[in-house]
Amino acid sequence: MSLPVLSSSAVKFRRVLAHFPQELSLAFAYGSGVFRQAGAAAELGQDNMLDFVFAVDDSVTWHMMNLLKNRSHYSFLKLFGPNQITSVQSYGAGIYYNTLVPCNGRLIKYGVISTDALIDDLFHWKTLYVAGRLQKPVKILTQNENSKLQAALVSNLKSAVTAAFLMLPESFSEEDLYMQIAGLSYSGDFRMIIGEDRSKVQNIVKPNIPHFQKLYSNILQDCPQVVYKHHLGRLEIDKSPEGQFTQLMALPKTLQQKITSLVNPPGKNRDVEEILLQVAHDPECGFVVHQGISGIVRSSSVVQSAKTILTAGFGQNHLQQNSGLMDFSDVRGKEICNLQYEEIIQNDKGLVKEDILNLDILCMGVLVGSSQGQRTLTPVVNTDLTDTKLWDK
Numbered sequence: 001m002s003l004p005v006l007s008s009s010a011v012k013f014r015r016v017l018a019h020f021p022q023e024l025s026l027a028f029a030y031g032s033g034v035f036r037q038a039g040a041a042a043e044l045g046q047d048n049m050l051d052f053v054f055a056v057d058d059s060v061t062w063h064m065m066n067l068l069k070n071r072s073h074y075s076f077l078k079l080f081g082p083n084q085i086t087s088v089q090s091y092g093a094g095i096y097y098n099t100l101v102p103c104n105g106r107l108i109k110y111g112v113i114s115t116d117a118l119i120d121d122l123f124h125w126k127t128l129y130v131a132g133r134l135q136k137p138v139k140i141l142t143q144n145e146n147s148k149l150q151a152a153l154v155s156n157l158k159s160a161v162t163a164a165f166l167m168l169p170e171s172f173s174e175e176d177l178y179m180q181i182a183g184l185s186y187s188g189d190f191r192m193i194i195g196e197d198r199s200k201v202q203n204i205v206k207p208n209i210p211h212f213q214k215l216y217s218n219i220l221q222d223c224p225q226v227v228y229k230h231h232l233g234r235l236e237i238d239k240s241p242e243g244q245f246t247q248l249m250a251l252p253k254t255l256q257q258k259i260t261s262l263v264n265p266p267g268k269n270r271d272v273e274e275i276l277l278q279v280a281h282d283p284e285c286g287f288v289v290h291q292g293i294s295g296i297v298r299s300s301s302v303v304q305s306a307k308t309i310l311t312a313g314f315g316q317n318h319l320q321q322n323s324g325l326m327d328f329s330d331v332r333g334k335e336i337c338n339l340q341y342e343e344i345i346q347n348d349k350g351l352v353k354e355d356i357l358n359l360d361i362l363c364m365g366v367l368v369g370s371s372q373g374q375r376t377l378t379p380v381v382n383t384d385l386t387d388t389k390l391w392d393k
Contacts, residue, residue: 014141016052016103021065025115025146026055028138033106035137035211039203050103052110052141053095053130055118055149059086062112063096073098075311088310089113092303093129094121097311115149122152125159125252127300128293132185135160136204137211160184161219162247163255163293165226167286170239177235178205178212187294245280249273251289258292 013029033048056062063082071078075098077085089096094117099109113130121131134156143149164180183201205212220226220235225243227236237243248256260275279285 012104013050013052013139016050016108017141019070019103020054020110021062021069023056023058023062023065024054024142025057025144025149026053026118027141027143028053028134029141030133030136030138034139035204036207037203038207039199049099050106050108052108053133054110054112055115056112057115059089059096059112059114063089066112070098070101073101077310088307090117092307093127093300094118095130095304097308099312115146119149119152122149122156123252125254125293125296128185128296129300129304131156132297135184136182137208137215157215158219159250159252161216161223162250163289165237166244166247166251166289168237171234171236173233174213174235175205175209178209178216181212181216184293185297187290187297241277241281244285245277248276248280248285248289254296255289255292258295259288262288262291262295 013034016029017024017027029050029052031048031051033050054062060082063085067074067078067082067085074085077088085096089112093113095111095113097109097111101108101110111130118130120126121129122134125131134153160181161177163184164177167180168176179201182205186201220228225238225247228234229236248259251259256272256276259279260272263275263279264270279288282288
């Protein structure tokens with residue numbers, strides 16, 4: 001089974017690829033610049049930024065080649081070279097974004113992720129960041145013959161259906177299913193609190209039901225746990241404890257671990273199968289699954305947004321939410337997550353020696369050059385997410 005490539009012309013998107021190093025295991029375009037969305041995003045039309053993800057086998061080599069071709073795409077991190085850029089890429093969701101890049105008369109944003117990190121996310125939902133994007137319609141532009149990657153792409157779709165089944169009632173519509181699937185990667189994403197359209201999931205799904213059907217129709221046809229009653233336009237699934245246990249055992253490894261940590265009392269050592277059997281009998285099974293997914297998304301979205309300061313640079317803080325970047329000027333003082341920035345302005349100008357860039361996002365000091373002199377940013381991230389301000393000057 002192959003991941004469907006959607007039928008409408010991708011010529012203008014493939015032309016974008018000509019501007020980049022061609023060593024790609026997978027490249028796809030996604031978002032409101034590619035697929036029509038209802039609501040405010042639909043009104044932007046041709047002005048929407050085009051979003052791309054490039055999977056590469058060797059991130060250091062790819063960034064080295066891209067720096068030679070497209071050095072202006074990078075923030076100040078280009079001064080530190082491809083090895084440090086790849087180090088930054090490895091944090092959070094494992095993807096490095098360059099944004100607001102002029103290309104063929106449009107603005108684009110593109111993320112670079114290693115093939116291994118992508119496969120890990122697709123199989124295990126380690127961050128559910130790029131995997132979450134690939135649970136919704138995308139336009140595949142190029143894909144090599146990596147059989148493990150192909151298997152991971154299909155596994156991700158099957159996992160999305162399984163997780164959605166656990167959170168849905170016994171009977172539901174096809175649209176209900178796609179709404180649940182499309183919402184998986186937004187569960188726990190703190191950006192939804194401060195700027196994203198609250199109707200985002202609905203706006204994605206409603207105009208694109210045929211595209212979701214192309215992604216999931218084969219999986220639903222082959223799934224023994226679902227019955228599609230065409231005359232009623234409804235799907236029915238097995239919600240017995242036995243059925244739910246089968247579904248829980250088929251979930252990605254990271255989600256099983258999150259569920260286990262939520263349910264298992266501290267100090268009590270039980271195996272995963274025993275805990276999931278308990279969850280399968282719990283009337284709140286769907287809620288527990290949702291909480292587990294939220295925990296995965298919350299952690300990766302916090303750190304990925306912290307990385308935006310490094311990868312986008314200070315001069316782009318005016319960006320709107322539809323660009324996919326955080327506008328930190330609008331969120332100072334709002335209690336959203338435990339991510340606190342303390343800014344110390346020093347008098348000297350310019351960057352100092354390269355070894356000051358400590359790339360540990362969870363506890364780091366980054367000394368960078370700016371129009372106001374050097375700035376040391378010290379983020380502190382606590383993924384328990386107790387009440388703390390996102391930006392504190």
